[in-house]
Amino acid sequence: MAYQHTIHQQVYRFNDLKDLLAKATPFRTGDALAGICAASYEERVAAQITLADVPLKTFLNETVIPYETDEITRLIIDSHNSQAFQPIAHLTTGEFRDWLLNEETDGLVLQQLKMGITPEMAAAVSKLMRNQDLIAVAKKCEVVTCFRNTIGLKGHLSTRLQPNHPTDDPKGIAASIIDGLLYGSGDAVIGINPATDSPAGVMNLLNLIDTVRQQFDIPTQSCVLSHITTTIGLINSGAPVDLCFQSIAGTQQTNTSFGVNLALLDEAYDATLSLNRGTKGNNVMYFETGQGSSLSANAHHGVDQQTCEARAYSVARKYNPLLVNTVVGFIGPEYLYDGKQIIRAALEDHFCGKLLGLPMGVDICYTNHAEADQDDMDNLLTLLGVAGCNFIMGIPGSDDIMLNYQSTSFHDALYLRKVLGLRPAPEFEQWLIKQGITDEKGKLAQTQLMTRMIDHLF
Amino acid sequence: MEKREPAAVKINDPWNSLKQFTDARIALGRAGSSIPLKQELEFKLAHAHARDAVYSLLNNEHLIKAISPLDLPLLQLHSQAGNRQQYLQRPDLGRLLDNTSSQLVKDYANANDICIILADGLSAGAINDHAAELLENLIPLLKGVNYKLSPICLAGQARVAIGDEIAYGLQAKFSVVLIGERPGLSAADSIGAYLTYYPKPGLTDESRNCVSNIRKQGLSFHLAAEKIFYLIQEAFKRKLSGVELKDNAGLLDS
Numbered sequence: 186m187a188y189q190h191t192i193h194q195q196v197y198r199f200n201d202l203k204d205l206l207a208k209a210t211p212f213r214t215g216d217a218l219a220g221i222c223a224a225s226y227e228e229r230v231a232a233q234i235t236l237a238d239v240p241l242k243t244f245l246n247e248t249v250i251p252y253e254t255d256e257i258t259r260l261i262i263d264s265h266n267s268q269a270f271q272p273i274a275h276l277t278t279g280e281f282r283d284w285l286l287n288e289e290t291d292g293l294v295l296q297q298l299k300m301g302i303t304p305e306m307a308a309a310v311s312k313l314m315r316n317q318d319l320i321a322v323a324k325k326c327e328v329v330t331c332f333r334n335t336i337g338l339k340g341h342l343s344t345r346l347q348p349n350h351p352t353d354d355p356k357g358i359a360a361s362i363i364d365g366l367l368y369g370s371g372d373a374v375i376g377i378n379p380a381t382d383s384p385a386g387v388m389n390l391l392n393l394i395d396t397v398r399q400q401f402d403i404p405t406q407s408c409v410l411s412h413i414t415t416t417i418g419l420i421n422s423g424a425p426v427d428l429c430f431q432s433i434a435g436t437q438q439t440n441t442s443f444g445v446n447l448a449l450l451d452e453a454y455d456a457t458l459s460l461n462r463g464t465k466g467n468n469v470m471y472f473e474t475g476q477g478s479s480l481s482a483n484a485h486h487g488v489d490q491q492t493c494e495a496r497a498y499s500v501a502r503k504y505n506p507l508l509v510n511t512v513v514g515f516i517g518p519e520y521l522y523d524g525k526q527i528i529r530a531a532l533e534d535h536f537c538g539k540l541l542g543l544p545m546g547v548d549i550c551y552t553n554h555a556e557a558d559q560d561d562m563d564n565l566l567t568l569l570g571v572a573g574c575n576f577i578m579g580i581p582g583s584d585d586i587m588l589n590y591q592s593t594s595f596h597d598a599l600y601l602r603k604v605l606g607l608r609p610a611p612e613f614e615q616w617l618i619k620q621g622i623t624d625e626k627g628k629l630a631q632t633q634l635m636t637r638m639i640d641h642l643f
Numbered sequence: 644m645e646k647r648e649p650a651a652v653k654i655n656d657p658w659n660s661l662k663q664f665t666d667a668r669i670a671l672g673r674a675g676s677s678i679p680l681k682q683e684l685e686f687k688l689a690h691a692h693a694r695d696a697v698y699s700l701l702n703n704e705h706l707i708k709a710i711s712p713l714d715l716p717l718l719q720l721h722s723q724a725g726n727r728q729q730y731l732q733r734p735d736l737g738r739l740l741d742n743t744s745s746q747l748v749k750d751y752a753n754a755n756d757i758c759i760i761l762a763d764g765l766s767a768g769a770i771n772d773h774a775a776e777l778l779e780n781l782i783p784l785l786k787g788v789n790y791k792l793s794p795i796c797l798a799g800q801a802r803v804a805i806g807d808e809i810a811y812g813l814q815a816k817f818s819v820v821l822i823g824e825r826p827g828l829s830a831a832d833s834i835g836a837y838l839t840y841y842p843k844p845g846l847t848d849e850s851r852n853c854v855s856n857i858r859k860q861g862l863s864f865h866l867a868a869e870k871i872f873y874l875i876q877e878a879f880k881r882k883l884s885g886v887e888l889k890d891n892a893g894l895l896d897s
Contacts, residue, residue, distance in 0.1 A: 214732060350665055351830070351856040357665035363658060364669035381870075384889060412886055442847040444886035481734075482847050515768055517825075519734050553693035553826045554731055554765055559686075582668025582678065582686060587856065588828030591690075594668075599676035629676060635658050643664075 186247060190235040197231040203249040205239070206305070208232035209312045211529055215477045215490040215520035222489075222502040236501050237279025237313055241262075241270075244305045250486045255437045256447050261303050261499045270301030271563050281306070282313045285322045292325045299542035304435070304495035307537040311491070316529065320537040320572040326539035328575065330507045331466025332406045332427065334612035336373055337544050337575040342607040344579035344598045345369030345510070345546070349587035355382045355393050355527035359642040362397060367635055368595035369623055370579035372510055372613035373546065374428060374471065380587055387411045388424050389488075395425040400641055401620075401634070404612040406463075406507070406606025408471050413445055413453045420456045428507060429457040429470040435474075435496025438484030447500070454504045465612070468507035475499070475512040477520030491518060491530065495537045502542055508576065509543045511535070514551040515590055527551060531565055535574055546576035550592040559583070559591075566593060576628040577601075602627055653679045666829045666860065689828035696823075696831035698727055699768040701799050706761065709775035713782050716794035718751060720744035720809065724800040737802035740809065744798075748812035751794055757785060757875065758793035758815035758842075762801035766823030767831040773864065774821055777834060777857060780868035781819075787877070803837045803851075810842040816843040817875060817884075824855065833858045836871050840884035850885040852878070 188199040199205040199247040207221040209232035216222035223229035245265060252258045267274075271280055272294070284290060311319060318414035319489040329337040336343050348361030358377060365371055375394050387409045404430055411419075413431040420426050431450065432443055440446055457469040479485035479493040488496075494511070501509050511534035521527045531547050538545035549565050551557035566577065583594040601607060608614055608627060617623045621632035656670040659709045671682045678686075703719055710717070716722075723739045724730035732738050740748065759781075761774050785792065793813045798805055803820050810818035814879055820837040827833070834857040852874050857867040 186726070218733065246728065318710075348667070350667070351833075351861040354664070356668070360661035360664040360669055361667045363661060365657075367656070367658070374835075380862070381854065382889070414886060415889065442849050443851040518731050522732075553690065553828075554697045558690065580667075580738065582671050584668050584686065584689070584828040586665070586667050586827060586829045588824045589830065589833065594678065596671070596673060596676060596678045603676060629673070639658065639661070643659075 188235050188239070190231045190365055192231055195227070199232060199235060200281070202243065202247045203488050203492070205232055205236055206249065206309060206312065206492050207487070209236045210489045210491055211312070213490070213520065213530065214518060214522040215480050215514045219480050219485060220520055221487055234312055236309060237277060239278050241273055241276050241278060241281055241306055241307070244303050245307070249305060249488045249492060250436060257435060257437055257496055257500060259494065260447065260503065264300070265303055266300035266501070268301070269298055272298060273301065274417055274438045278306070278309045279313060281310050282318065286318060290325070292327050295326050295540065296542070297632065299540065302540060304499045304537070304541060305492060307540045308492040308495040311533045311536055314536070316532050316568070319532040320568060323536045323539045323572045326573070328539060328542060328544045330468040330544045331462040332468055332507050333465055334372055334404045334610040335465060336507065336610050338611070339573065340607060341610060342570065342574070342598065342602055343373035343576040343610050344370045345373045345576055346375045347378070347507070347578050347580045347585065347592070348375070349378050349585055351380055351587045353386050353390060355389065358390065358393065362598065363635065363638045363642065364581055365560065365579055365595055366638070367401070367622060367632065368477070368599065369609060369617050369629065370598060371403070371405050372610040373576035374380070374406050374408050376410055376471070378410045378588055382411050382415055384415055384418055387415055388419055390612040391419070391424050391426065393571060395528055397642065401638065403447050404616050414450060417453050426457060426460060427462055428469055429453050430471045430473070432473045433497050433500045434478045434482070435493040435500070436479050436484050436486060436488070439479040441484045442482035442484060450500070450504060468505050468506045470506040471508045472501045472506050473510045473512050474501070475516055476534065477516040480520065481516065491533055494534055495541070498538050498541045498543055506544065509538055510546045510548055511538070512550065514555060514557065515548065517552055518555045521555070521557035524558070524564070527555070527557055527561065528565045528568065532568060532572065535569060535572055544575045547574055548592055550578070550590050552590045562591070563592065566597055566601055567604070570605045570607060599629070651794065665776060675694045686828065687761065693828055693831045694824035696766045696768050696826040699766065700773045701763045701767045701797065703771045703797055704773065710778055710795060713778055715782070715792060718747055718794045718796045720747065720796050720798045722798065722802070722805055727800070730800045734802055737800055738804040740805065747806070747813065748809055752812060752814045753793070754814045755793040756790040756815065757817045757819060758796065758810040758813050760796040760798055760809055760818060760820045762798040762803070762805060762820055763820040764802065764822035765825045766831055766833070769823035769834050769858070770821065772832055773834055773858060777821060777864045777867060780864045781871060784868060784872040792871060804846070806839065807842040807844050807846050810839070811844060816841060817878065819871060819875070830856070830858055833861060836867065838871065838874050838878065838884055840878045840882065852884050852888055
């Protein structure tokens with residue numbers, strides 16, 4: 186169905202819901218590249234005014250990608266809970282924005298609402314929200330997940346220790362793991378991106394982390410971020426797989442380009458659950474997403490990149506993940522050009538994910554061909570800390586020497602914990618104190634652990 | 644009055660010895676819990692180098708000279724992206740050959756096995772400095788098992804997928820795109836190799852295998868060549884490339 190709005194005799198016409206969503210989106214290069222963004226500032230606001238009047242119910246009747254041809258649309262529609270939807274069923278998208286900001290709309294209300302919200306509703310309302318709205322509402326949501334520790338509690342901030350090495354050299358990786366642990370990093374996961382997806386190589390890395398974890402009794406989980414088919418193979422050959430990783434996106438065709446689909450995810454989820462390795466809980470999946478992947482795979486169907494991203498979250502929540510990480514600035518300037526666009530996208534993703542019930546973390550990052558630097562990342566880091574982000578990355582000196590991009594350092598996490606009074610996952614915090622890595626207040630201390638770790642690993 | 648030593652403003656990490664095992668920025672020390680200024684400025688300088696690498700250009704004259712001992716014909720091609728700024732914002736143009744180049748490719752079409760493409764990607768410097776050495780390691784392996792090679796292609800303002808159009812146009816059964824990777828801070832000169840069986844326009848990432856971080860301090864040219872050679876042979880044997888083709892070379896060694 187078509188929509189229109191008139192401003193000073195200028196009639197703005199929007200062909201359908203996806204056109205309206207795209208034109209209402211705050212500017213970013215990816216939507217311009219796709220040729221779907223508003224042509225002027227006025228057209229963008231006209232689209233936002235029009236979108237504000239669209240009833241939320243419309244999103245259940247008009248899909249942005251046809252039900253018949255896309256399994257993610259089918260998942261979205263089929264898993265929608267109309268009972269959970271009741272409290273907001275009478276609202277327009279604009280009223281929904283105001284309702285979300287109400288004092289009465291607290292964490293518990295949002296928790297009960299999540300399966301009544303579709304990704305398109307979340308994306309739509311986010312387009313009507315300023316950065317401070319995205320922060321204020323996300324902060325109300327508490328999404329807690331468990332494997333060997335408890336992640337996402339209010340007042341806590343976890344980190345993924347990311348000890349990548351360009352040739353997967355075990356000693357190089359071990360050196361970064363020790364550095365990270367001694368800086369209090371790694372409670373979300375110790376997660377390695379392997380340089381090459383070889384089953385034998387991945388197996389070696391899994392064994393490396395698992396041995397360290399057991400030797401020093403660290404209450405955390407490990408992951409080697411290989412393709413899901415590699416992980417399934419490794420599970421079948423008895424590898425110590427804690428978490429199953431996969432990159433996912435919001436259209437079936439994009440997922441096909443990643444070599445993955447819902448049936449394969451079902452299979453991997455069941456296989457990982459069957460290992461039963463969690464001690465505190467059984468959230469076994471780790472997903473990564475990021476705006477722009479569908480356009481990059483030429484599989485966006487004319488849907489804007491932020492709405493595509495939100496649709497990926499419906500895939501994620503089917504599998505009760507421990508961690509969902511939007512790798513926001515990795516994709517490059519053709520999708521998110523500069524610090525301003527990266528910051529906006531990260532806050533949108535964090536908000537949409539939390540609203541849909543996901544344990545959102547953000548890889549606060551940029552590449553060297555983007556117009557961004559450390560100052561932009563400091564801004565985003567601080568904003569996400571305020572918004573209650575579940576976890577961020579921890580990388581030696583912000584510099585990932587394998588993936589060639591900059592993310593947050595171990596020091597960055599300590600800065601954020603210090604200025605906002607945030608603490609690590611409780612079990613991990615106890616471990617840090619017991620090992621003498623930090624004191625009760627989170628201040629780094631001198632520890633004997635270093636010598637023992639070096640003796641063990643080298 | 645007793646004179647007191649001022650407290651140290653910077654705390655060093657006692658695990659400095661671990662630096663021998665990795666180029667990662669470990670054992671930086673700290674000022675409070677923040678990174679000390681000296682290390683901050685080192686980071687800033689590295690970022691400046693990476694920014695400069697993004698804006699570097701292919702040196703065709705130098706490359707032609709450097710690979711002439713391999714005795715293979717060579718085509719100079721260009722994408723539809725006119726300059727670096729456009730290249731950065733319009734990846735679609737970087738995947739397509741301009742008119743002159745696509746005519747040139749048609750003229751040289753000849754059923755062959757493997758087409759090797761050198762593309763600037765995001766670090767032309769990486770190709771300028773290292774592509775010749777990688778080829779010196781790779782070409783003898785390929786010739787040793789009698790693969791028929793298409794002309795070597797130099798592609799300017801190019802992205803990985805430009806290899807599909809080039810290899811398809813040249814009628815090669817397999818493409819090897821050696822491309823300058825996105826510069827990091829400790830490596831602004833890394834080459835990535837993207838391998839595709841039966842390349843044709845429209846393929847996406849799941850159809851390719853990638854060998855990354857090829858540079859002096861990363862995956863060495865010798866090992867990279869062996870890995871690429873292994874994957875090419877496996878791909879021809881199994882008639883596919885991409886996620887279904889695993890690098891099991893590590894398993895064979897053990």
